[in-house]
Amino acid sequence: MTRRDVSERSPQIDTLETFLKNLRNLSIESVKLKLREYIRVLRYARKPSKDEFYMVSKIAAAGILFIGLIGFVVYLLFSELPTYF
Numbered sequence: 001m002t003r004r005d006v007s008e009r010s011p012q013i014d015t016l017e018t019f020l021k022n023l024r025n026l027s028i029e030s031v032k033l034k035l036r037e038y039i040r041v042l043r044y045a046r047k048p049s050k051d052e053f054y055m056v057s058k059i060a061a062a063g064i065l066f067i068g069l070i071g072f073v074v075y076l077l078f079s080e081l082p083t084y085f
Contacts, residue, residue: 048056
């Protein structure tokens, strides 16, 4: 079996090597530090009030409807415009 050139390596091999290199650099201390960061964020998190939840829900629904409207307009343009040309 011949040795392949570095430029002929598949992306999967590079990804696997990168994963293994990162796995070797992983230590218990780095995991503990990351968990401390997550716990710190969760301490500051709170349950939203009912009014805040409704406001966020309305904004999210309006955004979804707006994106849907844009998609529908684009659909109409692409389905009706070709009949005029």
